[in-house]
Amino acid sequence: MKRLICSAAVLLLCGASAVWADERPKGPAEDGTMPALVKIMGEGQLNSHAFQYLTELSDDVGPRVTGSALEHKAEEWGVAKMKAMGLENVHTEKYTIWKGWTRGAADGELLAPTHHKLHIDAMGWTGSTPAGGAEGDIVAANLFDLDNEIKNVSRLKGKIVLMVAKGKPNKGFTAIFVQFGDFLKAAGSAGAIAVIGGQGGFKSQGMNLTHTGILGFDNDYAVPVVSMTAEDQSQIERYIDRGITPRARFNVQNTFTNGPVETANVVGEIRGRERPEEIFVVGGHLDSWDLAQGTTDNGSGTATTLGAADTIKRTGERPRRTIRFVLFTGEEQGLDGSFAYMREHKAELKNHLGNLILDAGQGAVKGFQMGGREDIVPAFEAFTKALANLRELSVDDKIEDGTDTLPFSVAGLPGINMLQETADYGFTHHSAADSLIAQKPDVLTFNATLMALAAYWVADRPERLATQWSAEKTAKMLRDRGEYEELKAFNIWPYGDLGADKND
Numbered sequence: 001m002k003r004l005i006c007s008a009a010v011l012l013l014c015g016a017s018a019v020w021a022d023e024r025p026k027g028p029a030e031d032g033t034m035p036a037l038v039k040i041m042g043e044g045q046l047n048s049h050a051f052q053y054l055t056e057l058s059d060d061v062g063p064r065v066t067g068s069a070l071e072h073k074a075e076e077w078g079v080a081k082m083k084a085m086g087l088e089n090v091h092t093e094k095y096t097i098w099k100g101w102t103r104g105a106a107d108g109e110l111l112a113p114t115h116h117k118l119h120i121d122a123m124g125w126t127g128s129t130p131a132g133g134a135e136g137d138i139v140a141a142n143l144f145d146l147d148n149e150i151k152n153v154s155r156l157k158g159k160i161v162l163m164v165a166k167g168k169p170n171k172g173f174t175a176i177f178v179q180f181g182d183f184l185k186a187a188g189s190a191g192a193i194a195v196i197g198g199q200g201g202f203k204s205q206g207m208n209l210t211h212t213g214i215l216g217f218d219n220d221y222a223v224p225v226v227s228m229t230a231e232d233q234s235q236i237e238r239y240i241d242r243g244i245t246p247r248a249r250f251n252v253q254n255t256f257t258n259g260p261v262e263t264a265n266v267v268g269e270i271r272g273r274e275r276p277e278e279i280f281v282v283g284g285h286l287d288s289w290d291l292a293q294g295t296t297d298n299g300s301g302t303a304t305t306l307g308a309a310d311t312i313k314r315t316g317e318r319p320r321r322t323i324r325f326v327l328f329t330g331e332e333q334g335l336d337g338s339f340a341y342m343r344e345h346k347a348e349l350k351n352h353l354g355n356l357i358l359d360a361g362q363g364a365v366k367g368f369q370m371g372g373r374e375d376i377v378p379a380f381e382a383f384t385k386a387l388a389n390l391r392e393l394s395v396d397d398k399i400e401d402g403t404d405t406l407p408f409s410v411a412g413l414p415g416i417n418m419l420q421e422t423a424d425y426g427f428t429h430h431s432a433a434d435s436l437i438a439q440k441p442d443v444l445t446f447n448a449t450l451m452a453l454a455a456y457w458v459a460d461r462p463e464r465l466a467t468q469w470s471a472e473k474t475a476k477m478l479r480d481r482g483e484y485e486e487l488k489a490f491n492i493w494p495y496g497d498l499g500a501d502k503n504d
């Protein structure tokens with residue numbers, strides 16, 4: 001039966017009664033899922049292992065750069081946890097990333113006009129200075145005028161380059177970010193010693209903090225690129241603004257592998273009791289950066305995923321459909337693990353209902369984002385309304401394109417993001433402050449419980465939450481939401497001209 005849609009103009013006449021009563025989305029109180037959710041709430045809040053998982057991952061495994069020995073150890077740890085809690089079909093799904101990378105020394109020293117240590121850390125998948133370091137004058141390059149900077153790149157030979165953001169940007173931020181990659185390649189070829197460009201031309205957040213990270217999807221650069229603390233970077237900028245040329249010495253030593261390195265997603269399931277072939281994926285990413293413990297990015301998502309799985313297992317409840325828990329790796333290099341998952345499971349994507357991801361750190365969940373699927377917002381609201389006494393939770397249809405939700409949204413499936421408070425995450429994100437101390441156990445526990453409730457409800461409700469959209473419909477939706485430019489720029493737009501207006 002087709003749902004009757006009221007236009008705004010006839011709303012007064014038409015009203016809510018025109019929506020057929022039997023098509024109003026049902027919440028847990030009406031769809032039969034409530035008794036199981038009550039049990040999950042109790043186990044999740046009173047008997048949670050989420051913070052224990054996070055403690056082990058942070059203190060006993062440590063930082064988990066994709067393809068590194070510690071990341072491989074984390075895979076083994078994840079498999080052991082999933083097996084111990086009794087998940088089914090526990091296994092790893094191997095894939096490779098284009099190149100491995102290991103951080104070495106990153107020392108900086110201001111030599112003139114005054115003298116002190118500079119606080120720097122290398123960006124991921126960037127290169128090294130000559131052995132023992134090199135010294136040079138520091139010159140500014142404008143992130144907002146990269147066309148000219150690339151044209152005049154020979155002036156950077158033997159210099160340390162400080163990225164600044166001056167004037168108005170002459171293009172969109174995605175375009176600037178992509179062109180920054182071109183600039184780094186050109187600066188490296190021209191013989192620049194290093195580039196201070198961790199946050200592009202922007203200041204590092206937090207007191208005496210650097211933030212590492214990758215500079216593009218699956219990209220590496222021969223020139224060392226460093227993140228510098230805001231305190232040091234501001235001082236250097238002030239000198240340059242006054243016409244003084246500062247001089248510094250950098251010693252940055254990183255190592256690339258010669259070829260691809262192996263990594264793996266960790267997978268375990270609670271098989272569905274009625275329609276096991278229908279799958280809802282729930283996860284976070286197991287890999288991290290390496291300046292600290294990788295707790296909030298994304299140990300927190302790993303711990304909520306495992307905590308949610310363990311909670312559901314301990315209730316003894318089995319949902320109608322399969323919940324597949326996935327700890328992705330390679331997220332930090334360009335969502336490599338979730339893209340690998342889509343390739344590995346191409347044949348069964350039609351049977352997927354979407355995925356549910358937590359990857360914005362330590363903060364409380366405050367809503368759910370449906371990843372481009374406005375059609376499922378009313379159904380999901382029926383779920384969050386049932387939790388209104390616990391917390392007000394927003395539901396919208398936004399796409400989160402910065403984590404493992406994106407490959408699902410691009411495939412026409414709901415990549416559902418757990419929207420979080422992020423006030424503290426700005427400091428811990430990819431920094432030396434990303435430590436266990438940043439995560440409050442009660443917040444993590446409730447996030448894990450919410451994840452368990454949402455996962456179970458989606459998998460168990462009588463009606464299937466979502467089916468995969470056609471390529472045409474998905475391409476149109478992605479274009480309408482402004483995702484095309486970025487996906488195209490990062491070479492992950494899969495739809496050619498599909499969905500484009502004829503007169504484009």
Ligand SMILES: [Zn+2]
Pocket residue numbers: 285297298331359403
């Ligand atoms: Zn992350």
